[in-house]
Amino acid sequence: MNVPAEEKKTYARFVTEMRVRPDDIDLYCHVHASRYLDYVLAARLDQMERFYGMPMEEFAARGLGWFQRAMTINYKRPLAMGERFKVETGVVAFRRDGVVVSFKIFKENGRVSADGEGDYALIDMKTRRATAIPADVKEKYSL
Template identity: 50%
Template sequence: MNIPYSIFESEFKVRPDDIDMFQHVHNSKYFDYVLAARYDQMERFYGMPMETFMQQGFGWVVRTAYVDYKRALTLGDSFVVRTGLESFEDKGCRVQFEIINQKTKKICCDGWFDYILIDIATGRAAKVSQEMIEKYTI
């Protein structure tokens, strides 16, 4: 079910510890940037932060991630991580993203993450509730 959801942005700056031996951001850091943006956006825009899920006994884990790298970020670059829900499933959702260099306005990478909702006590997949869908359908 593909429904048009809102897109939100979080701003970051490349730090020295993000840089690899080739003097650009290591590929694994882009995953960290997306996860940090989602954490930020869950609280600021959806009004249901990760802590709320955890208090209810739930957590989100990455099942699959797809990243299409286009151009590198380097030390000191400021960038925007733009994310939004693409779709919901019975036990998860797909979040699409873009990471954009603020100076050049060009996309550094884009892609999507498939998240699964888990019951923290059992570690098994859990059904996404109607309340969760309503909070995130903006």
């Protein structure tokens, strides 16, 4: 995500457990590539509420939302139907108007299925433009 190593920090990482659903499977009998992005989004939404104490509803009430600017994903090992897996995510960098979040998806056996980073912009829902992260939000997400 073009974040220089010296700008990356160590923030808390959180884990959400999930399971592969039948509708996640593609014609090659493993999880379709696009579903991995869904898994990361679902994990972040869960973690925003459970660990940061600030769910998307709170952002919406403030007229704010998150927009995915970019996502890099490295596929390593496939997930199969019914397989349980864990999605670990954490903020690695703050920008004036967004965050970079890294993630790892672990198979049942603990091996990495996929990893990567997402670059998210905080947007003002009225103007649909990026906006500065409020100080209280940055504080909550700086665990």
